[in-house]
Amino acid sequence: MILKEEIMGRTLAEKVWEQHVVRRAEGEPDLLYIDLHLIHEVTSPQAFDGLRLAGRKVRRPDLTIATEDHNVPTLLGPISDPVSKTQVETLRKNAAEFGIRLHPMGDAGQGVVHIIGPQFGLTQPGMTIVCGDSHTSTHGAFGGIAFGIGTSEVEHVLATQTLPAYRPKTMAIEVSGELPAGVTAKDLILAIIAEIGTGGGQGYIVEYRGEAVRKLSMEGRMTVCNMSIEAGARAGMIAPDETTFAYLKGRPHAPEGEAWDQAVEYWTSLRTDDDAVFDKVVHIDASTLTPYVTWGTNPGQGLPLGESVPDPESFADPVARSAAERALEYMGLRAGTPLREIEVDTVFVGSCTNGRIEDLRSAAEILRGRQVTTRTLIVPGSMMVKRQAEEEGLHEVFKAAGAEWREAGCSMCLGMNPDTLKPGERSASTSNRNFEGRQGKGGRTHLVSPQVAAATAVTGRLTAPADL
Amino acid sequence: MEAFTTHTGTAVPLRRSNVDTDQIIPAVWLKQVSRTGFEKGLFAAWREDPTFVLNDPSYEGASILVSGPDFGTGSSREHAVWALQQYGFRVVIAARFGDIFRNNSTKMGLLPVVLPAERVEALQAAVEADPKLEVTVDLGERQVRWAGEVVAFEIDDYTRWRLTEGLDDIGLTLRHADDVAAYENGRQPWLPTTV
Ligand code: SF4
Numbered sequence: 001m002i003l004k005e006e007i008m009g010r011t012l013a014e015k016v017w018e019q020h021v022v023r024r025a026e027g028e029p030d031l032l033y034i035d036l037h038l039i040h041e042v043t044s045p046q047a048f049d050g051l052r053l054a055g056r057k058v059r060r061p062d063l064t065i066a067t068e069d070h071n072v073p074t075l076l077g078p079i080s081d082p083v084s085k086t087q088v089e090t091l092r093k094n095a096a097e098f099g100i101r102l103h104p105m106g107d108a109g110q111g112v113v114h115i116i117g118p119q120f121g122l123t124q125p126g127m128t129i130v131c132g133d134s135h136t137s138t139h140g141a142f143g144g145i146a147f148g149i150g151t152s153e154v155e156h157v158l159a160t161q162t163l164p165a166y167r168p169k170t171m172a173i174e175v176s177g178e179l180p181a182g183v184t185a186k187d188l189i190l191a192i193i194a195e196i197g198t199g200g201g202q203g204y205i206v207e208y209r210g211e212a213v214r215k216l217s218m219e220g221r222m223t224v225c226n227m228s229i230e231a232g233a234r235a236g237m238i239a240p241d242e243t244t245f246a247y248l249k250g251r252p253h254a255p256e257g258e259a260w261d262q263a264v265e266y267w268t269s270l271r272t273d274d275d276a277v278f279d280k281v282v283h284i285d286a287s288t289l290t291p292y293v294t295w296g297t298n299p300g301q302g303l304p305l306g307e308s309v310p311d312p313e314s315f316a317d318p319v320a321r322s323a324a325e326r327a328l329e330y331m332g333l334r335a336g337t338p339l340r341e342i343e344v345d346t347v348f349v350g351s352c353t354n355g356r357i358e359d360l361r362s363a364a365e366i367l368r369g370r371q372v373t374t375r376t377l378i379v380p381g382s383m384m385v386k387r388q389a390e391e392e393g394l395h396e397v398f399k400a401a402g403a404e405w406r407e408a409g410c411s412m413c414l415g416m417n418p419d420t421l422k423p424g425e426r427s428a429s430t431s432n433r434n435f436e437g438r439q440g441k442g443g444r445t446h447l448v449s450p451q452v453a454a455a456t457a458v459t460g461r462l463t464a465p466a467d468l
Numbered sequence: 469m470e471a472f473t474t475h476t477g478t479a480v481p482l483r484r485s486n487v488d489t490d491q492i493i494p495a496v497w498l499k500q501v502s503r504t505g506f507e508k509g510l511f512a513a514w515r516e517d518p519t520f521v522l523n524d525p526s527y528e529g530a531s532i533l534v535s536g537p538d539f540g541t542g543s544s545r546e547h548a549v550w551a552l553q554q555y556g557f558r559v560v561i562a563a564r565f566g567d568i569f570r571n572n573s574t575k576m577g578l579l580p581v582v583l584p585a586e587r588v589e590a591l592q593a594a595v596e597a598d599p600k601l602e603v604t605v606d607l608g609e610r611q612v613r614w615a616g617e618v619v620a621f622e623i624d625d626y627t628r629w630r631l632t633e634g635l636d637d638i639g640l641t642l643r644h645a646d647d648v649a650a651y652e653n654g655r656q657p658w659l660p661t662t663v
Contacts, residue, residue, distance in 0.1 A: 022651040023644050028626050031644060033651050035659055043545065045501035054638070059648075062661040071499065083499040090501045101662045122660050134544040134568055150546035150572035152637070160641045162648055166624070168567075198486055199538045199564050232541065234567045255658035263658040298486045298541075319485045319537060319585075326484070416495040435490040435542060437513050 009275040011170045012239050013205040016145045016270065020128045022162055029164040035127040035144075037157050038113045039066035039100065041091040042416070043132030047155035048094040060161045061099040065122065066091060069112045072105050073418045074379050074406035079105075084417065098158075111382020111408045114138040114352035118222065119384050121251025125240035125267040130157055135352050135432065137228040140237035141221035142244055143270050145205065147234040168234065169279035171204040172272075175212040177287035182466055184362070185220030186354060186430065186449035188212065188284075189227040190292035190302045196282055198300040201233025204280065207272060208238050212286035218247040219358035226353045227432050230299035239271040291464045293339055294434045294447040296327035301434075303339065305452065305464050311335035330436055331444050332424070339462050342446065346427040347376040347457040348439075349450050350406075351413040354430035355381025357388050359450040364394040366454035366465050367401040376403035376457040377419060379411040403457065415440040428456040470577035471634030475558045476604040477531035480521055481592035487535055488542035489569060493551040506547055507554035526599040534592050535562040537585060540569025549576045559605045561612065563588050574627050577634065581605060581612060587619050607632060 010018075023031040037060075044066070051058070058064060068091060071084035079085040088105070095102035103109040109116060114135055117123040125143035130136060132154040139146035149163070157163055173192060179185075193200075206228050208221075216224065221238050228236030245264055248254045255263045272278075294302040295309050301324070303310065312324035312335065328335065333342070349355075349363050360380060378398045380386035386408055389395055395405045412419040413431040415438065421427055423442025430453050431438075434445040446462060455463040497509030514520045521527060533552065539562040540548060549572045552560065557578065563585040565573075573580045583591070594614055595601050604613045607628060612619045630637070641648075 023647045031641060031647070033648070033655075035655075036662075042498050046503045046546075049501075049503070056638070062663045065662040070495075081499075087499050087501055122662065124660060127659070132544055132546075134542065148544035148568055150544055150549070150568060150575065152546060152572065152575035156638050156641065159638050160645075160648060161652075162641055164637060164641065198541055202564060202567055229542075229568075232538075232566070253660040253662075255660075259658040263656075266656065298488070300486075322483075323485050414490075414495045416498065433488075433490065433542060435488045437494055438490050441494070441513060 009273050009277065011272045011276045011278060012143065012207055012237060012270055013145060013170050016126050016128070017167050019126065029166045031162050032128060032165050034130050034157050034161055034163060035063060036117070036122055036129045037064045038117055038129065038131035038136065039064060040069050040113045040133060041087045042070045043151050044094065044154055045087065045090045046151050047158060048098065050155040051158055056159045058098045058100065058158045063161060064100050066095050066100050066102040067110055067113050067116055068105050070410045070414065070416045072409040074409045074411045076407060108383050111384065112352045112355060112410055114226065115355060115381035115385065118142065119251070119382060121248055121254035124248060124254070125244060126270050130163065134229045135226050137234065137236050138222050138226040138352055140228070140235050141218060141225040143237055143240035143267065145235055145237065148229065168205045169203055171201065171206045171233070171280040171282065172278040173206055173208050173282045173284060175208065175210040175284045175286050177212055177285050178215065179212050179286045179289060182451065182464065183289050183291060184449040184451060185216055185223040187289055187292040188286065189224045190294065190447060191289050192284060193227065193231045193299050194292070194302040195284065196231055198230060198298050199232045201228060201231040204233050206231070206233045206236040208236060213238055214241065217358060218243060219356045222356065223353055227299065230432055240267045291449060291452050293452065293462055295331065295333060295339060296324065297330055297434055297436050298323070299432065299434060299447060301327055302447065305339050305462060307339055309333045309335050309337045309339065342462045343426070343460055344374060344428045344446065344456060344462065345425045346421060347374055347453050348379070348412040348427055348429040348431065349453050350377065350379030350381060350411050351431040352381060353432045354450050355379060355385065357385050359430065360385065360389045360394050363450045363454040364397040366451060367403065367457065368397050370401055370458050372402045372457040373460045374457055377406060377412060378403050379406040380408050382408045412439050414438055428453050428462060469575065469634050469636060472558070472577050472579050472607055472631045474604065474606045474608060475531065476602055477558065478527070478529060478600055479532035479534050479591065479595045479603045480527040480530040481595050482521060482533055482535040483592060485536035486538045486541055489540055489545050489548040490542055492540065492548040493545065498545055498547055503550060504554065506551035510551040510555045531556055532559045532561065532603050532605065533557050534588060534595060535560060537563040539565050541566035544568045546572045546576070549573050549578050553578050561588060561591065574631060575637065577631060579605060579607060579631065581621050583612060583619055583621055
């Protein structure tokens with residue numbers, strides 16, 4: 001029996017969590033049911049090996065889907081790196097052996113794992129979703145609990161469709177006001193991370209709330225939730241609403257007919273109760289934000305584009321100070337340099353953060369009728385995004401501007417495929433991590449929105465669209 | 469999983485914060501499909517610098533890594549844990565860890581120990597003064613001990629039990645297969661399948 005007090009005053013995260021508890025015992029983590037398990041080639045081979053060694057099967061291949069994304073070249077043709085090739089072939093072999101649906105390179109459904117789930121309508125409100133990938137937090141944009149796991153846990157989910165886990169604490173990030181024109185979901189999340197720090201979300205599920213969040217499109221919400229992990233939170237979520245339902249309606253795996261109505265009725269109940277209490281609340285005023293860029297080597301080292309590279313001496317905390325010193329050295333930057341004067345060699349638009357159709361549209365809008373002055377890679381997050389962009393003629397805009405229009409994949413988000421920076425090269429990138437060497441050994445990354453990336457491609461320096 | 473009860477060894481101080489998993493094991497190393505050989509990729513970029521602490525012969529054979537805060541942030545790659553273990557580490561001590569890294573560690577039997585920042589500093593300083601300093605990490609007592617210092621750390625009972633017994637999580641969960649089946653019967657009918 002459920003007591004009335006227990007029904008009242010719950011956060012969205014608590015509601016979704018409780019709905020998935022298979023077993024609860026004193027002094028043990030909850031055993032949580034997993035509604036959808038996404039798989040890619042990098043973090044799964046050792047998990048499948050483990051299953052084979054123990055003679056175990058995949059419990060629910062029908063709740064599992066795989067894609068090839070990290071290793072794939074974004075120029076047409078086979079994988080030339082033999083090690084990458086083996087990894088991709090291993091996934092194909094495993095998917096066939098264990099009966100798992102796979103979208104291989106070249107397939108119309110292939111793409112970055114966090115882009116294809118929502119596109120197929122597999123990502124729905126109230127679900128639990130995991131993947132051996134930290135940016136699984138993306139899927140929380142639909143109002144589910146979605147988080148990244150390691151390979152041991154991948155094996156656990158394959159074998160049992162469950163995970164033992166302690167419920168994280170809950171944090172509300174209340175974003176009041178409206179984002180000014182030219183300020184995007186990416187700028188919002190970069191500002192949030194700069195505010196709370198890369199460890200600020202550790203141990204929490206974050207719920208993004210408030211007027212500015214409600215006004216975001218699904219694409220924008222996914223961008224925000226995607227980078228929850230960069231704030232240290234394993235999961236970020238946004239309560240489902242009409243925007244969510246409109247996005248889902250008619251997608252291949254969305255419910256239909258009566259089931260749709262039932263689902264919407266339930267989904268509508270997935271919101272934090274007015275009297276619910278969060279463990280922590282953070283307030284951000286969206287109306288004061290401007291385009292953000294990172295200057296350092298962790299995603300918390302970001303500033304408004306109008307500012308200058310900070311002086312490490314200006315950090316009171318000795319840990320932050322030495323991190324800043326090291327970051328400036330690695331990034332080859334001098335304190336006091338206006339961020340707008342930083343010149344880049346490469347611009348990358350893509351990744352699970354900003355590789356969706358809306359991102360490409362906004363980059364195209366800026367590049368229309370202009371010329372890029374630096375190497376510019378436009379990489380759709382999935383083959384479906386690619387097709388849609390081509391139907392809209394965006395690829396013609398990019399090509400006319402002198403940018404490269406590529407096949408779908410993780411591309412320059414990480415140095416695992418042929419798209420990399422060379423040592424010392426500098427990028428403006430719409431991806432999510434500016435870690436040392438993330439885009440290739442010795443590469444230097446500035447995280448930006450698609451709009452800033454496109455404007456930067458035109459001038460060769462970090463630039464906001466309004467500066468053009 | 470390797471069982472962990474108590475461990476005594478020497479330590480190496482890593483005076484950096486935000487040691488993300490891309491630093492612990494760069495992406496090019498993730499292409500392997502086996503579970504072995506990752507020690508060569510541990511801190512691969514940093515180890516090219518001869519002054520990097522792991523290249524300092526006085527810390528050779530260290531099995532306890534004492535790092536600045538926010539160790540293991542970023543990517544979910546469990547390869548980071550494998551690399552640390554295969555290099556010879558049994559324990560990582562830091563003031564804060566990335567959530568996924570900490571989880572992955574406890575699945576593999578690499579013990580992540582959270583100590584207050586100033587105790588981590590004190591231990592780093594002690595090890596720098598005497599690289600051969602013996603450090604004991606006692607999971608049963610939940611203590612880190614060195615040179616007369618005794619510092620307590622927290623870890624939940626369940627995780628401690630699993631680690632000390634070296635238990636396989638999947639085996640534990642499969643004992644509850646009936647609960648899982650019962651839950652599956654009650655799932656909402658509209659939930660999607662991938663078929
Ligand atoms: S696009 Fe980047 S962050 Fe996203 S899944 Fe691929 S590598 Fe990871």
